[in-house]
Amino acid sequence: MAEQTRKIFIALLLAVIAFGMMIPFFTLPQSLMAAIIVLMVTLWTNEGLPLAVVSLLPIILFPAAGVLSTKETAANYANPIIYLFLGGFLIAIAVEKTGLHKVIANRMLNLFPSSTRGIIFALIITSGLLSSVLSNTTTALLLLPIALFLTDEVKLKMRLALSIAYGASIGGILTPIGTPPNLILMGIMQEMGMKAIPFVQWMYMVAPLVFVMFIAVGSVLALGLDGHRIDTELDTKPLERDQKKVLYVIAGLILMLLVNAPIKPYYDGLGLSEAGILLTAGLLLFSPPFSILNWMDDKVNIPFRIMFLFGAGFAIAAAVTQTGMAEEIASHLMAFATMPLVLFLLVIAAMVTFTTEITSNTALISIMLPILYKVAEQTGFDATLIMMVATICASYAFMLPIATPPNAIAMSSGVVSVRTMAGYGIIFNILGILFIVTVAQLFWSRLL
Numbered sequence: 001m002a003e004q005t006r007k008i009f010i011a012l013l014l015a016v017i018a019f020g021m022m023i024p025f026f027t028l029p030q031s032l033m034a035a036i037i038v039l040m041v042t043l044w045t046n047e048g049l050p051l052a053v054v055s056l057l058p059i060i061l062f063p064a065a066g067v068l069s070t071k072e073t074a075a076n077y078a079n080p081i082i083y084l085f086l087g088g089f090l091i092a093i094a095v096e097k098t099g100l101h102k103v104i105a106n107r108m109l110n111l112f113p114s115s116t117r118g119i120i121f122a123l124i125i126t127s128g129l130l131s132s133v134l135s136n137t138t139t140a141l142l143l144l145p146i147a148l149f150l151t152d153e154v155k156l157k158m159r160l161a162l163s164i165a166y167g168a169s170i171g172g173i174l175t176p177i178g179t180p181p182n183l184i185l186m187g188i189m190q191e192m193g194m195k196a197i198p199f200v201q202w203m204y205m206v207a208p209l210v211f212v213m214f215i216a217v218g219s220v221l222a223l224g225l226d227g228h229r230i231d232t233e234l235d236t237k238p239l240e241r242d243q244k245k246v247l248y249v250i251a252g253l254i255l256m257l258l259v260n261a262p263i264k265p266y267y268d269g270l271g272l273s274e275a276g277i278l279l280t281a282g283l284l285l286f287s288p289p290f291s292i293l294n295w296m297d298d299k300v301n302i303p304f305r306i307m308f309l310f311g312a313g314f315a316i317a318a319a320v321t322q323t324g325m326a327e328e329i330a331s332h333l334m335a336f337a338t339m340p341l342v343l344f345l346l347v348i349a350a351m352v353t354f355t356t357e358i359t360s361n362t363a364l365i366s367i368m369l370p371i372l373y374k375v376a377e378q379t380g381f382d383a384t385l386i387m388m389v390a391t392i393c394a395s396y397a398f399m400l401p402i403a404t405p406p407n408a409i410a411m412s413s414g415v416v417s418v419r420t421m422a423g424y425g426i427i428f429n430i431l432g433i434l435f436i437v438t439v440a441q442l443f444w445s446r447l448l
Contacts, residue, residue: 257277
């Protein structure tokens with residue numbers, strides 16, 4: 001009790017300090033919002049209150065502070081991506097219930113080394129390549145049950161879960177369709193009359209960065225695991241009937257997601273909602289001819305705390321946008337416009353990377369890119385270069401579970417704490433910033 005009280009007091013104290021630091025420079029609603037975010041992030045990190053309790057605080061605190069109304073705040077807890085997560089989680093439950101994840105894991109162990117380092121890299125690469133064409137959320141949901149089956153050691157499970165989450169975030173930058181900020185960049189470039197980056201050229205430009213990040217993340221996550229082994233008995237028995245049913249649903253889901261994905265400017269996709277597709281696949285498992293899941297089954301344990309966590313992230317993003325805080329921060333970039341290009345890129349990369357931890361990368365990039373275009377006009381910097389750096393850094397969300405769905409999905413496994421994720425995340429944030437500035441300065445600047 002005393003320890004919990006101390007943690008809550010620390011969170012409140014930091015929130016008050018944040019408010020005092022912000023109020024001379026920002027409006028009252030903006031300063032109060034920043035204080036609330038500091039309070040929540042601190043409580044998430046030091047676990048002063050349960051994750052779900054902290055995640056529901058915006059519904060109380062945002063209206064009380066005049067940041068958002070109750071209706072505006074609560075609406076974020078019904079965001080479509082929450083139902084995408086629900087659909088994917090139902091599929092994950094079916095995979096685990098039928099034992100299909102064991103079969104897939106055995107097949108994977110036949111393809112990659114069974115050492116901890118080998119499996120970590122295998123999961124990062126697999127997650128990254130899938131998320132370059134599929135939603136990173138979908139990718140993480142499909143792979144997580146497989147990773148958790150590979151070992152009974154909690155420490156190793158944590159590393160494997162983070163491998164999938166971080167691999168999905170990194171892989172999303174590999175193609176223009178891999179993540180929403182990439183598509184927003186392409187759209188804004190078209191609106192501004194800028195020369196578009198062809199699909200293949202994008203991949204050629206980003207591939208070295210993705211490769212280096214894969215190596216860095218895999219190497220760090222594999223540290224200290226030399227004495228650990230992944231031991232599992234290879235099972236070559238044919239698939240059981242229920243396993244085949246789940247596999248058919250997953251195969252149909254992946255096919256629908258691929259057909260639905262647009263490949264601009266060649267193919268517009270089907271235009272269907274990914275959340276609707278995934279939720280449909282999850283609900284099919286309750287009905288004939290599949291009948292794999294039963295809502296009254298104890299194994300159908302929906303992680304509502306993670307759904308609340310998603311809602312909190314979306315509520316914070318809405319508050320940052322509606323209060324004008326994101327635009328206010330972005331406008332201060334003009335003060336750095338007189339510095340050398342490499343330093344300006346460092347400022348842009350650092351600001352976007354750490355800001356995207358607490359706000360929607362889509363909202364952030366939508367606000368940032370037009371302002372960066374204006375900055376480039378006034379400074380003579382290459383607009384495509386600085387806009388590309390900002391867009392890629394919007395996917396560098398490694399520290400907090402609210403930063404991106406794959407992080408929240410890793411949290412849903414129960415083996416990853418906020419403190420652990422933040423510890424690894426800040427390392428990868430810093431490495432990502434240094435890598436992208438180096439690649440942009442030495443490689444991209446010659447191509448654009």
